Amino acid sequence: MLSEQKVQELEQTARELRVDILKMLHRSQSGHTGGSLSAIDIMAVLFFHQMKHDATCPDWSERDRFVLSKGHAAPALYACLARAGYFPKEDLATLRQLGSHLQGHPDMRKTPGVEVCTGSLGQGLSQAVGLALANRVAGRRSRVFALLGDGELQEGQIWEAVMSAAHYQLSDLCIVVDCNGLQIDGFTADVMNVGPVAAKFAAFNLHVIEADGHDIDSLGQAFASAEVSDRPAVIVARTVKGKGVSIFENKAKYHGLAPSDEELQVSLQVLGAL
Amino acid sequence: MIATRDAYGKALLELGRQNPKIVALDADLSGSTKTAQFGKEFPERFFNAGIAEANMVGMAAGLAAGGMIPFASTFAVFAAGRAFEQIRQSLAYPRMNVKVVATHGGITVGEDGGSHQSIEDLAIMRSLPNMTVLCPADGPETAAAIRAAAAFEGPVYIRLGRGKVPVVFTEDCSFEIGRGVTLREGKDVTLIGTGLMTAMALQAAEELAGKGIDARVLHLGSIKPLDEELVLKAARETGAIVTAEEHSVIGGLGGAVCEALAEGCPTPVERIGMRDVFGQSGPAEKLLEYYGLTADKLVEAAERVLQRKIR
Numbered sequence: 204m205l206s207e208q209k210v211q212e213l214e215q216t217a218r219e220l221r222v223d224i225l226k227m228l229h230r231s232q233s234g235h236t237g238g239s240l241s242a243i244d245i246m247a248v249l250f251f252h253q254m255k256h257d258a259t260c261p262d263w264s265e266r267d268r269f270v271l272s273k274g275h276a277a278p279a280l281y282a283c284l285a286r287a288g289y290f291p292k293e294d295l296a297t298l299r300q301l302g303s304h305l306q307g308h309p310d311m312r313k314t315p316g317v318e319v320c321t322g323s324l325g326q327g328l329s330q331a332v333g334l335a336l337a338n339r340v341a342g343r344r345s346r347v348f349a350l351l352g353d354g355e356l357q358e359g360q361i362w363e364a365v366m367s368a369a370h371y372q373l374s375d376l377c378i379v380v381d382c383n384g385l386q387i388d389g390f391t392a393d394v395m396n397v398g399p400v401a402a403k404f405a406a407f408n409l410h411v412i413e414a415d416g417h418d419i420d421s422l423g424q425a426f427a428s429a430e431v432s433d434r435p436a437v438i439v440a441r442t443v444k445g446k447g448v449s450i451f452e453n454k455a456k457y458h459g460l461a462p463s464d465e466e467l468q469v470s471l472q473v474l475g476a477l
Numbered sequence: 478m479i480a481t482r483d484a485y486g487k488a489l490l491e492l493g494r495q496n497p498k499i500v501a502l503d504a505d506l507s508g509s510t511k512t513a514q515f516g517k518e519f520p521e522r523f524f525n526a527g528i529a530e531a532n533m534v535g536m537a538a539g540l541a542a543g544g545m546i547p548f549a550s551t552f553a554v555f556a557a558g559r560a561f562e563q564i565r566q567s568l569a570y571p572r573m574n575v576k577v578v579a580t581h582g583g584i585t586v587g588e589d590g591g592s593h594q595s596i597e598d599l600a601i602m603r604s605l606p607n608m609t610v611l612c613p614a615d616g617p618e619t620a621a622a623i624r625a626a627a628a629f630e631g632p633v634y635i636r637l638g639r640g641k642v643p644v645v646f647t648e649d650c651s652f653e654i655g656r657g658v659t660l661r662e663g664k665d666v667t668l669i670g671t672g673l674m675t676a677m678a679l680q681a682a683e684e685l686a687g688k689g690i691d692a693r694v695l696h697l698g699s700i701k702p703l704d705e706e707l708v709l710k711a712a713r714e715t716g717a718i719v720t721a722e723e724h725s726v727i728g729g730l731g732g733a734v735c736e737a738l739a740e741g742c743p744t745p746v747e748r749i750g751m752r753d754v755f756g757q758s759g760p761a762e763k764l765l766e767y768y769g770l771t772a773d774k775l776v777e778a779a780e781r782v783l784q785r786k787i788r
Contacts, residue, residue, distance in 0.1 A: 264544075310571070312571055319539065319542050319567075320566065320567070320570055325531075326562075326563060328535070329531070329534070329538070329539065329567070330535050330539035330567060332532070332536050333541070333542065333547075334539040334543045336500075336524060336536065336540055337539065337540045337541075337542070337543020338543060339521075340545060341543065341545075359531075360529075360531045360532055363527075363529035364535065364536075366527070366529070367526060367532055370527075
């Protein structure tokens with residue numbers, strides 16, 4: 204269990220990360236608002252509580268690996284990496300600009316702290332499986348975390364990868380599904396229903412944990428449960444797309460839309476950053 | 478005669494014994510691609526993905542990101558076809574140190590038919606930035622190419638065949654990525670082969686000699702990077718080129734050579750290969766004959782291109 208103080212600290216961290224994400228997106232006027240905000244509490248817990256990593260030594264072989272399979276939430280990842288110290292926070296202002304190391308989707312060859320290239324949905328989890336296998340071959344004590352979107356579960360490759368995670372008994376792999384219920388064309392349930400999500404993963408013989416993806420304590424418990432599982436674990440995290448500022452919440456149009464001047468002002472006010 | 482896939486199986490096993498970072502993946506075809514031998518000796522470094530090529534390529538990418546040197550194998554039609562976008566996004570774009578060794582390339586797959594005969598893989602793979610594309614001629618060169626690929630940092634696509642092919646190179650041959658080989662000197666016309674067509678180019682040169690035509694023979698086992706220098710030199714010195722590949726004439730060896738010539742030394746070219754058609758079932762030898770992938774057709778092509786030669 205996380206202490207009350209740690210929970211409050213992480214809540215504040217997530218609030219500040221939301222500010223970073225929205226400022227970055229506003230500045231670039233391009234990028235994915237909704238899915239970055241739905242994922243940020245999960246990532247705040249991972250980067251600032253759960254994962255073993257060291258920004259001063261990004262190549263540390265025993266570090267835990269994070270794979271953002273839903274690569275369009277790159278702004279959330281960049282906000283976390285900058286805050287953790289992988290690169291200067293000022294770099295966030297260069298998101299998606301020509302020559303920036305902060306590409307539209309995560310690029311391991313350009314951005315310190317990014318483990319693999321993702322963005323084409325469905326491919327990150329396979330790479331996470333490969334990373335976990337590499338850790339096993341090399342005898343490294345390192346865990347692998349992969350963050351997926353629920354819309355991404357429509358990709359067949361995800362289930363190929365889930366099958367292989369179970370087959371190779373990758374108990375050091377923890378999948379988190381950011382179940383915000385929305386995708387570009389609308390509600391996931393309307394576009395192509397992926398439910399019941401938990402039952403599907405259970406049928407593939409993963410250890411399934413359900414959590415509130417915006418409740419730090421709930422997430423902390425979920426990760427603790429995943430850590431002691433002797434099977435690969437999946438945290439099915441219920442989230443709200445655009446979470447944190449009501450104007451963006453639960454609206455498909457903010458999947459790939461950056462905030463306007465006015466929307467940024469409202470956001471900063473709501474998040475206590477003015 | 479030895480099948481290139483058999484040479485691969487042996488070379489991979491040897492590499493595995495020398496380097497603990499070598500790992501192998503397959504997609505339920507390990508008996509055919511010959512990775513099974515590696516799997517038997519190194520079960521903890523062999524990963525069968527089952528019939529799931531997309532995931533196999535992704536797992537290979539992750540293994541490479543974790544510091545391993547993965548060799549991922551399946552048939553060419555599934556590697557370059559089914560897993561194309563995984564190869565693009567998870568291997569080529571990040572310059573991942575993965576070797577995709579695709580066996581059963583071309584029409585000599587034979588009886589399984591056109592659905593399983595990849596005639597487009599070289600073209601597909603060659604179009605990807607960061608990708609190296611190799612197509613060795615025989616067993617010994619395959620072993621050398623596999624070793625060269627393992628020593629090279631970055632993604633490599635290696636196309637091998639199903640059937641036994643004549644031996645062109647010596648056991649101790651070397652392989653240099655980006656370098657072609659002059660197998661026979663000649664001044665009238667140049668025959669350029671890749672894969673099993675190189676042996677036929679040598680045979681054709683012999684036949685042409687009988688007709689008083691002095692043919693040079695080049696082998697380009699490295700389709701990308703292409704040894705443009707060697708190709709342009711041959712064009713300048715012989716003034717006529719014939720390419721031969723067990724692949725579509727679009728985008729593979731013939732395409733690459735024509736691109737180099739168009740920019741560097743415009744020269745008449747005849748391309749031997751699949752003429753924008755899919756293959757079909759039949760014995761390998763008969764298919765090669767049916768689609769005109771023979772030494773005789775190379776001789777005819779050489780005679781045609783000589784008619785077009787600018788004197």
